[in-house]
Amino acid sequence: MNSESPSPTSVSELPILDTNPDGQVRFKSQGGRLLLLLPPEPEGDTLPLPWSELWEQLKHRLNAGERFWQPRTTVHLLARNRLLDARQLQAIADVLSEADLALKRIYTSRRQTAVAAVTAGYSVDQHAPVTHLNQTASESGQALEDPLYVQSTIRAGVEIRHHGSVVILGDVNPGGSVVADGDILIWGRLRGLVHAGYGGNPDCRIMALRMDPTQLRIADKVARPPETPPEQYLPEIAYVGNDGIRIALAAEFPRLSSNA
Amino acid sequence: MTRIIVVTSGKGGVGKTTCTANLGMALAQREQRVAVLDADFGLRNLDLLLGLENRIVYTALDVLAGDCRMEQALVKDKRQPNLALLAAAQNRSKESITPEQTASLVAQLTDSFDYILVDSPAGIEMGFRNAIAAANEAIIVTTPEISAVRDADRVIGLLEANDVKKMQLIVNRLKPAMVQVQQMMSVQDVQDILAIPLLGVVPDDERVIVSTNRGEPLVLETKLSLAGLAFANVARRLQGEKVPFLDLNAPHDDLFVRLRRFLKG
Numbered sequence: 414m415n416s417e418s419p420s421p422t423s424v425s426e427l428p429i430l431d432t433n434p435d436g437q438v439r440f441k442s443q444g445g446r447l448l449l450l451l452p453p454e455p456e457g458d459t460l461p462l463p464w465s466e467l468w469e470q471l472k473h474r475l476n477a478g479e480r481f482w483q484p485r486t487t488v489h490l491l492a493r494n495r496l497l498d499a500r501q502l503q504a505i506a507d508v509l510s511e512a513d514l515a516l517k518r519i520y521t522s523r524r525q526t527a528v529a530a531v532t533a534g535y536s537v538d539q540h541a542p543v544t545h546l547n548q549t550a551s552e553s554g555q556a557l558e559d560p561l562y563v564q565s566t567i568r569a570g571v572e573i574r575h576h577g578s579v580v581i582l583g584d585v586n587p588g589g590s591v592v593a594d595g596d597i598l599i600w601g602r603l604r605g606l607v608h609a610g611y612g613g614n615p616d617c618r619i620m621a622l623r624m625d626p627t628q629l630r631i632a633d634k635v636a637r638p639p640e641t642p643p644e645q646y647l648p649e650i651a652y653v654g655n656d657g658i659r660i661a662l663a664a665e666f667p668r669l670s671s672n673a
Numbered sequence: 674m675t676r677i678i679v680v681t682s683g684k685g686g687v688g689k690t691t692c693t694a695n696l697g698m699a700l701a702q703r704e705q706r707v708a709v710l711d712a713d714f715g716l717r718n719l720d721l722l723l724g725l726e727n728r729i730v731y732t733a734l735d736v737l738a739g740d741c742r743m744e745q746a747l748v749k750d751k752r753q754p755n756l757a758l759l760a761a762a763q764n765r766s767k768e769s770i771t772p773e774q775t776a777s778l779v780a781q782l783t784d785s786f787d788y789i790l791v792d793s794p795a796g797i798e799m800g801f802r803n804a805i806a807a808a809n810e811a812i813i814v815t816t817p818e819i820s821a822v823r824d825a826d827r828v829i830g831l832l833e834a835n836d837v838k839k840m841q842l843i844v845n846r847l848k849p850a851m852v853q854v855q856q857m858m859s860v861q862d863v864q865d866i867l868a869i870p871l872l873g874v875v876p877d878d879e880r881v882i883v884s885t886n887r888g889e890p891l892v893l894e895t896k897l898s899l900a901g902l903a904f905a906n907v908a909r910r911l912q913g914e915k916v917p918f919l920d921l922n923a924p925h926d927d928l929f930v931r932l933r934r935f936l937k938g
Contacts, residue, residue, distance in 0.1 A: 465802070469834035476833065566868060568830035569823050586866055588823050604866075 436462060437574050438470040440478060441558070446487045447514060449505075453493040464501060471505070475512050477565035484513040492521040499529045506533075557595050567591060567605060576612075587627055596620070606630070615653040624649040624660060634658050675783040678790050678911075679712075679808035679837070683824030685795030687816045688845040691881060692904070693792040694722040696812075698890040699908035700788050701755035708747065708786040710779065711761040712804035713794040714770060720760050724888020725750065734762040736781075737774050743781045752893065757786075767799045772806030779807035788911075797831055805832060810839035812872060816846045817858040822866055829867060841872035843907060848877045849921040854933065873907035875900050876921050 436455075441448045449471075454461040488509055497505075506516040519530040520538045527539040558577035565581075569588025573579060578595030589605035591597055594612040596619070603621035608630035610617030615632040623646040629636045631651065636658035648663035652670075661669050680693045690713075697709040710733070711719040720726045731746035736759075743759075750756040759778070762769070775791075782789055793804035805811070811832050815825040825842075832840060844860050851857035860874055878900035884891045891901035892908075899919065906916045 469831065472834040472836075473830070569826035571830050584868070586826050587819075588826060 437572075438467060438474055439575075440474055446489055447482065448489050448491055449509075449516075450491045451493060451495045454495055461495070468504070472508065473565065473571065474563075475508065477563040479512050480564060481562070482512065482514060486514050487517045488514045489518045489520065490516060492519060492523070492526055494522045495526070496523055497521075497526045497529060499533055502526075502529055502533055502535075560595070561593075566601075569605075574611075585626075593617075609651075619651040620648070620663065622646075622648045624651065629658055631658055675786055676788050676810065676911075677779055677783070677808050678788065678810050678812055679793050679805050680790060680812045680814060681793035681801065681804060681828055681832075682795065682814040682821065683797060683828040684815075684821045687814050687821050688843075688875070688881075689795075689814050690718045690722055690792050691885065692812065692814050692843055692845065692875075692907075693719060693790050695890045695892050695901070695904035696908055696911070697756055697788075697790050698723070698750075698753060699892040699905050700790075700911065701750070701753045702892065702905075703908060703912065704755065705787045705912075706755050706785065707788045707790065708757050708759060708782050709790045709792065710759045710782075711792050712775065712800060713792060714761045714765055714767045714800065714803075715763065716794065717761040717763055719792050720748075720758060721888060722885055723750065723756075723758060723890065725758050725760075726888070729758075729760045732760045732762040733778055734765060734769065736778060737770065743778075767794065767803065770803055772802050775803045776807040797828065801828075801831075802835075805835055805837055808837050810841070811837050812841055812843055813867070813869065814843045814845055815863060815867070817844060817852070817860070817863055819858070822858070822863055825867055829869060840869045842867055842869050843873045843875060844871070845875045846877040847874055847921065853922065871918075872910055873903055874918060874921065875903040875907075876919075 436452045438452065439450045441450060451467065452462055490505065509516050516535065518536045518538065519526070520540060521527050521530065522540055524539070527537050530537045558575065560578040560580055561573070561575040562580045562582070563573060564583060566583040567573060567581060567585040567589035569586055572590045572592065574592045576594045579591055579593040579597050581591065581599045581601065584601040585591060585599055585603050585605040585607065587604045590607065592608045592611050594610065594614070596617050597607050597609045599621040602623040603626050605626065606628045607619055607626060609619045610632040613632050615634070617631055619629055619631065625642070625646065626638055629651050631653050634653055634657050649660050650663050650666045651658055651660045680689050682689050693709055697707045701707045709719060711717045713719070720729055725748050728748050731741040733746065735741045736743050736746045747757040747759055750758070779789055791804050791808060794800035813825050813829060815821045829840060842864070844863055847860065848857055852859045860871065864871060876899050878898055880891065880898050881900060891898060892904050894901050897905060899921070903919055906919065909916045
């Protein structure tokens, strides 16, 4: 949307961003192996994610999911077009082995990364850099990914993004955010910002044991919590009703949705 | 084993340096060999609070450059010989040193000290990364303000990602009277968000300013103020003692406050 055209959206609606929300480190299991996906380096003038931030994301995801991985699971690293030097590869391998995961194979489109990986003794697949372009282009019509399960407190400054539903076992603190293409379920206190149905699906829901958010977003709708906090907090569900985002007690929600 | 503790907060002005100076002194009084390391290159203050400014000859950078030995750079405190300060360079920026270099400095100190306290600069950039590089535990200092707590939360996340798992909280500058009339976040409110163990609560005290200007940490007073006592207790808790938290409400809890609270329900 360019700035000259009159905007049809009201203040409470968001434009659907078509930027690739995939700027994060992700784990994905496939055929008994674990894939570690690094975000691709952006084209143009935007700077790539600095190594220190990439590293923090990786540590965070590892800490938040550690419980579910079988010991000695093989990990394939999909580095895409990200440049990794020998030291960084070693750091990744070390942190994986701390979680009892074994880095075996590295997929990359960068020659330098491939050389560093071969020198360190990993199997390497060097592919043409076009693959990730194809991937983003076909992304729009894809099914959602498996839900992401995060056992961790989402603290200020941390953002979890996922092309699917997200389950958080822990609190989302003020300043923390969760952005998901599917539902968001928070088994804890929600005090930060969450955006369900990021891809534009208004049927997505936000569930929290204690709904005390900074802001709620579902698809293109935005809602702020009421100025006066409620007397007590009970598990609640936020959904899109006729006039924007509504919140219902979790215990009463099934009845509400069956009437609708 | 030497405990390497970084004192950090994210936000500036919440009392990191005051805490470092007082804890360092209090631990030294308890027969521990303590080194305090100022990691705030370019904006060093720790030497002022300890009253050691005029005795600094060499800084951490001189040690790294090989211009002096570590023993020459360490400033021994005359009042408390168990305490030594390694000063930061004032004329350089935080980018003039790397996390690896900080770690090597700390490694040179581990043999001769029981505690190494690293005074971190505000922010989460290079200076912060330097300060946490060698630490194996952290003291998070915050004031009961929403901005300080938010920044502390961010810093806790960063420390977790950098393998500093043991973290404890000091809530500084609490005004019990304001908490009672619900104008200030309570310690419980702060803990609700940060969710790390509480190491101490230090009340707001004007004497902190006096002590800073004189270069005499509060814990050196012969008759300890409430804030000084709070710091002394923090030092004892750091050593593993179980010390009950000070009842900060007691002197302020007069009839009027009670009445107001009763009426408010």
